[in-house]
Amino acid sequence: MSFLVLLLLVWIEKFSAWRLRLQQDGWWQAWLQRVEGEEPAANHTGWQLLCLILLPLFLLGLLLWGLESVAYGWLAFPVHLLVMLYSLGRGDLLAQQGPFRDAWRRGDQQGALHAAERDMGVTAEQGDELLARVQGHLLWQSCQGFFVVIFWYALLGPLVALAYRLLALTEQQAASPVLRERAGQWRHALDWLPVRLLISSFALVGNFVAVSRGYLAELLNWDIEGQRLVAEAGRTAAEVPAQASGEAGLRTLDALWHLLLRTAVVWYAALALWILLI
Numbered sequence: 001m002s003f004l005v006l007l008l009l010v011w012i013e014k015f016s017a018w019r020l021r022l023q024q025d026g027w028w029q030a031w032l033q034r035v036e037g038e039e040p041a042a043n044h045t046g047w048q049l050l051c052l053i054l055l056p057l058f059l060l061g062l063l064l065w066g067l068e069s070v071a072y073g074w075l076a077f078p079v080h081l082l083v084m085l086y087s088l089g090r091g092d093l094l095a096q097q098g099p100f101r102d103a104w105r106r107g108d109q110q111g112a113l114h115a116a117e118r119d120m121g122v123t124a125e126q127g128d129e130l131l132a133r134v135q136g137h138l139l140w141q142s143c144q145g146f147f148v149v150i151f152w153y154a155l156l157g158p159l160v161a162l163a164y165r166l167l168a169l170t171e172q173q174a175a176s177p178v179l180r181e182r183a184g185q186w187r188h189a190l191d192w193l194p195v196r197l198l199i200s201s202f203a204l205v206g207n208f209v210a211v212s213r214g215y216l217a218e219l220l221n222w223d224i225e226g227q228r229l230v231a232e233a234g235r236t237a238a239e240v241p242a243q244a245s246g247e248a249g250l251r252t253l254d255a256l257w258h259l260l261l262r263t264a265v266v267w268y269a270a271l272a273l274w275i276l277l278i
Contacts, residue, residue: 002154002157005081005084006268009084032173035051036048049179060158061159064076064079064159088146100120101253103115105250110127121137122134135242136228138253138257139235151194152190167186170183195230204266205259207236207239211237214232235252238255238258
């Protein structure tokens with residue numbers, strides 16, 4: 001059933017806007033505010049984070065447990081699909097790039113800076129840094145919004161996929177710096193393995209030699225930030241520069257997107273083979 005869910009996930013993501021309509025985080029923001037308001041974050045951060053994550057997971061687990069005993073578990077199928085759609089990253093990556101690409105194509109660096117900050121949350125002190133930041137944003141959002149989620153779903157099911165998204169939302173939206181930091185630490189633990197597998201996949205579909213030489217020694221380093229590692233390895237695998245002007249700069253984004261698509265095909269093929277073998 002998990003492979004069918006992942007196939008439908010790709011189809012829905014490509015041909016509909018269901019994900020954007022489903023990803024309404026108002027309930028989560030209300031729950032976050034309630035939990036943060038109960039106790040001082042500095043003294044009860046761990047308990048707050050457990051309350052934030054475990055209660056939604058408990059309710060979901062209870063629902064799935066009840067449904068899996070009916071009709072051979074097929075009633076749980078739509079729940080799996082809805083949870084996975086909710087657990088994917090927020091926003092439309094390609095649509096967010098539209099105004100930036102128009103400004104970059106015109107050579108309007110100020111307009112590109114403004115569009116990147118407004119639509120993608122990407123900032124840069126100088127126009128020369130902006131393209132590299134946008135490249136990194138594309139790679140990291142694809143990683144944390146898609147690859148990490150499907151990895152944990154395929155391995156451990158929808159509960160862990162949802163837990164990862166709730167940790168990401170907590171890190172982004174919590175008012176307490178201490179709570180955001182703790183959520184980031186837990187999220188880093190969930191990022192670590194799928195990020196390394198993603199970089200290995202980049203090597204398979206891109207420049208294998210360059211990625212192996214540049215990042216093989218760093219793959220087991222627990223402390224290195226996943227976002228930086230994915231951005232640097234992705235550029236290396238796709239053989240694109242961090243700085244380019246006009247159409248040449250936009251072609252680097254296209255090359256990175258194609259790298260991500262090829263990597264997704266590899267992941268799905270590997271998952272299909274794994275299901276057949278077991």
